[in-house]
Amino acid sequence: xxxxxxxxxxxxxxxxxxxxxxxxxxxxxxxxxxxxxxxxxxxxxxxxxxxxxxxxxxxxxxxxxxxxxxxxxxxxxxxxxxxxxxxxxxxxxxxxxxxxxxxxxxxxxxxxxxxxxxxxxxxxxxxxxxxxxxxxxxxxxxxxxxxxxxxxxxxxxxxxxxxxxxxxxxxxxxxxxxxxxxxxxxxxxxxxxxxxxxxxxxxxxxxxxxxxxxxxxxxxxxxxxxxxxxxxxxxxxxxxxxxxxxxxxxxxxxxxxxxxxxxxxxxxxxxxxxxxxxxxxxxxxxxxxxxxxxxxxxxxxxxxxxxxxxxxxxxxxxxxx
Amino acid sequence: xxxxxxxxxxxxxxxxxxxxxxxxxxxxxxxxxxxxxxxxxxxxxxxxxxxxxxxxxxxxxxxxxxxxxxxxxxxxxxxxxxxxxxxxxxxxxxxxxxxxxxxxxxxxxxxxxxxxxxxxxxxxxxxxxxxxxxxxxxxxxxxxxxxxxxxxxxxxxxxxxxxxxxxxxxxxxxxxxxxxxxxxxxxxxxxxxxxxxxxxxxxxxxxxxxxxxxxxxxxxxxxxxxxxxxxxxxxxxxxxxxxxxxxxxxxxxxxxxxxxxxxxxxxxxxxxxxxxxxxxxxxxxxxxxxxxxxxxxxxxxxxxxxxxxxxxxxxxxxxxxxxxxxxxxxxxxxxxxxxxxxxxxxxxxxxxxxxxxxxxxxxxxxxxxxxxxxxxxxxxxxxxxxxxxxxxxxxxxxxxxxxxxxxxxxxxxxxxxxxxxxxxxxxxxxxxxxxx
Numbered sequence: 200x201x202x203x204x205x206x207x208x209x210x211x212x213x214x215x216x217x218x219x220x221x222x223x224x225x226x227x228x229x230x231x232x233x234x235x236x237x238x239x240x241x242x243x244x245x246x247x248x249x250x251x252x253x254x255x256x257x258x259x260x261x262x263x264x265x266x267x268x269x270x271x272x273x274x275x276x277x278x279x280x281x282x283x284x285x286x287x288x289x290x291x292x293x294x295x296x297x298x299x300x301x302x303x304x305x306x307x308x309x310x311x312x313x314x315x316x317x318x319x320x321x322x323x324x325x326x327x328x329x330x331x332x333x334x335x336x337x338x339x340x341x342x343x344x345x346x347x348x349x350x351x352x353x354x355x356x357x358x359x360x361x362x363x364x365x366x367x368x369x370x371x372x373x374x375x376x377x378x379x380x381x382x383x384x385x386x387x388x389x390x391x392x393x394x395x396x397x398x399x400x401x402x403x404x405x406x407x408x409x410x411x412x413x414x415x416x417x418x419x420x421x422x423x424x425x426x427x428x429x430x431x432x433x434x435x436x437x438x439x440x441x442x443x444x445x446x447x448x449x450x451x452x453x454x455x456x457x458x459x460x461x462x463x464x465x466x467x468x469x470x471x472x473x474x475x476x477x478x479x480x481x482x483x484x485x486x487x488x489x490x491x492x493x494x495x496x497x498x499x500x501x502x503x504x505x506x507x508x509x510x511x512x513x514x515x516x517x518x519x520x
Numbered sequence: 521x522x523x524x525x526x527x528x529x530x531x532x533x534x535x536x537x538x539x540x541x542x543x544x545x546x547x548x549x550x551x552x553x554x555x556x557x558x559x560x561x562x563x564x565x566x567x568x569x570x571x572x573x574x575x576x577x578x579x580x581x582x583x584x585x586x587x588x589x590x591x592x593x594x595x596x597x598x599x600x601x602x603x604x605x606x607x608x609x610x611x612x613x614x615x616x617x618x619x620x621x622x623x624x625x626x627x628x629x630x631x632x633x634x635x636x637x638x639x640x641x642x643x644x645x646x647x648x649x650x651x652x653x654x655x656x657x658x659x660x661x662x663x664x665x666x667x668x669x670x671x672x673x674x675x676x677x678x679x680x681x682x683x684x685x686x687x688x689x690x691x692x693x694x695x696x697x698x699x700x701x702x703x704x705x706x707x708x709x710x711x712x713x714x715x716x717x718x719x720x721x722x723x724x725x726x727x728x729x730x731x732x733x734x735x736x737x738x739x740x741x742x743x744x745x746x747x748x749x750x751x752x753x754x755x756x757x758x759x760x761x762x763x764x765x766x767x768x769x770x771x772x773x774x775x776x777x778x779x780x781x782x783x784x785x786x787x788x789x790x791x792x793x794x795x796x797x798x799x800x801x802x803x804x805x806x807x808x809x810x811x812x813x814x815x816x817x818x819x820x821x822x823x824x825x826x827x828x829x830x831x832x833x834x835x836x837x838x839x840x841x842x843x844x845x846x847x848x849x850x851x852x853x854x855x856x857x858x859x860x861x862x863x864x865x866x867x868x869x870x871x872x873x874x875x876x877x878x879x880x881x882x883x884x885x886x887x888x889x890x891x892x893x894x895x896x897x898x899x900x901x902x903x904x905x906x907x908x909x910x911x912x913x914x915x916x917x918x919x920x921x922x923x924x925x926x927x928x929x930x931x932x933x934x935x936x937x938x939x940x941x942x943x944x945x946x947x948x949x950x951x952x953x954x955x956x
Contacts, residue, residue: 236699238702238703296897297901300901301901301904304547306900306904307904309639309857309861310857310900310904310905311900312645312702313853313857313858313896314896314901316850316853316854316893317892317893317896317899318893318896318897319893320847320850320889320890320892320893321893321894321896321897323889323893324887324889324890324893325890328886328887328890339886447846451703451710451846455703458699458700458703489718490718492710492711492714493711493714493715496707496708496710496711497707499703499704499707500693500704500707503693503704504692504693507695
């Protein structure tokens with residue numbers, strides 16, 4: 200308890216930063232689920248690809264010195280764009296290869312889930328055994344080890360008593376919120392966004408109204424993947440290393456966040472992500488860091504017992520202004 | 521639906537081959553040339569495999585009881601003779617075949633039969649099945665090392681404890697819809713593993729070692745002079761490096777479980793599960809107490825998982841939390857689905873393949889899991905209903921629901937327009953989906 204009071208502000212800040220990353224990754228799960236009713240298990244690997252691209256870009260430009268201030272913001276934006284494009288592209292490719300043929304046959308969601316798990320295993324192993332050793336000039340057996348990319352000069356930007364925020368956490372939080380707002384507006388205001396909502400609500404009717412479902416699905420995967428790419432850039436800003444299975448636990452947590460907030464609901468992903476991040480960090484301050492993941496999943500079970508459709512409810516498929 | 525029935529009829533009549541070519545051609549039509557021929561050939565193989573298994577099934581159900589029992593007995597004798605040298609050299613030149621037969625092969629088969637009760641019969645998506653396996657394993661370890669109980673007592677305790685844990689997990693969560701249940705069970709699997717890792721009483725990350733073997737049935741030990749000497753095999757002597765006795769223990773457990781699961785499937789409980797799987801709301805309206813039956817499915821599946829864990833623990837001598845990773849849940853689920861969920865022979869074939877292929881392709885070395893992942897994707901693309909689906913499940917798949925709802929946006933492709941039967945059936949299925 201004592202520890203919790205001492206650690207309250209630091210763990211709050213950490214929780215919000217972690218929660219922002221969860222929220223961005225959760226967007227991909229929640230959008231794909233909203234449109235296809237599919238748990239896109241391989242989304243965690245889309246995130247992993249993003250982190251690897253970030254490290255690749257850092258290596259490519261021989262970034263060895265540390266940056267702070269506005270230079271850092273510019274670098275992060277650049278990395279986020281590159282990683283977003285790479286992750287979005289891989290997500291589209293993933294859909295084409297692993298899900299579209301099943302969709303064409305009207306296969307069951309269980310079959311699609313197995314296909315997703317297969318794709319996830321394949322991508323993880325492909326990176327551990329082939330891509331990472333090739334791309335970073337590592338001996339083959341070291342492909343499963345973490346690879347690093349240091350570029351952040353950390354300093355405190357806000358410091359009020361115990362409430363200390365370093366620049367990386369601030370960028371993560373602001374960046375994530377910004378992306379969420381942009382996406383929310385996009386889905387609610389543009390033509391493509393309306394197509395996504397229509398498909399989520401009722402695919403049959405959407406087709407009859409002239410929505411091109413294949414295009415909508417591609418767009419959904421592209422947007423979800425791009426968000427995972429941005430999340431990967433922000434993740435690298437904070438943790439500066441990644442390995443082939445970096446997405447696994449983070450992906451499960453992000454999906455947990457999506458369910459917690461109400462799956463299919465974009466704002467729910469943000470709420471779920473932040474709540475999960477906060478609860479995890481407060482929980483580890485209370486019970487010790489080794490219980491962090493147990494706390495996260497226990498909270499999920501608790502919330503679902505009382506609110507079976509998540510905190511904000513399922514709503515991408517429901518009509519909204 | 522009507523088209524499907526005629527297809528089934530013609531398959532029984534033996535004139536289904538034209539349909540096979542036609543379907544394969546249609547499904548490969550939209551693909552780029554070059555790939556198309558390859559796809560066509562692959563589809564031809566999977567489609568004709570479907571016709572053959574259908575024909576076999578039709579023949580099988582028409583056989584009189586005594587000839588089916590003969591086949592069962594022959595299968596059991598075959599299973600008893602399976603660890604033989606000759607088989608080993610073909611099936612597993614790199615590792616000890618008998619050990620392999622015990623675990624993963626036997627263990628996966630038993631787990632798959634258990635998970636099949638939950639996923640295949642009741643239609644509940646469980647992504648944390650490994651938790652019950654772990655609870656069984658840890659029950660064996662704790663009661664064996666700390667209290668000195670014997671294996672047979674612990675087997676009972678383990679079954680009861682894991683069934684209880686199934687009820688404890690299921691009671692608050694089974695009111696949730698499919699995908700929520702999936703993530704909650706996944707979380708439960710992780711909770712169990714991490715808790716085991718963090719609890720010093722059960723050894724933390726070092727696990728528990730020195731788990732006792734089942735008691736020696738020395739009275740049953742075969743003397744050296746026994747006819748044929750059984751090749752030095754002692755089926756009832758545990759604790760040696762020789763895995764034969766454990767394999768037979770597992771085999772016994774598998775046979776008992778199959779009989780149990782099969783009887784359940786044909787009972788009121790089994791029919792209730794089928795109704796829940798196909799349409800939970802309709803089942804509820806017809807007076808099926810869905811929650812009670814879902815909980816029963818969860819508990820029974822958990823009990824089978826726990827039993828597997830107990831047997832695994834006693835052979836493994838020491839267990840650590842990393843023996844029970846999420847990937848094992850995923851693998852068993854993959855076994856159930858690729859075998860043909862809902863059909864016990866199917867899931868056994870699936871489990872066997874999932875356990876055996878990675879061992880057999882050891883020469884692929886580090887690329888084994890990579891290949892496994894790719895195989896999963898390909899299999900789901902070409903045969904999403906599994907290798908040996910049950911007739912009932914096949915009909916459900918033809919309706920596009922597979923008993924577990926279809927993906928949201930499966931419409932709007934040329935294929936559907938060509939095949940009016942699919943369009944007719946897709947509409948009500950999608951309707952219920954949106955109604956949620």
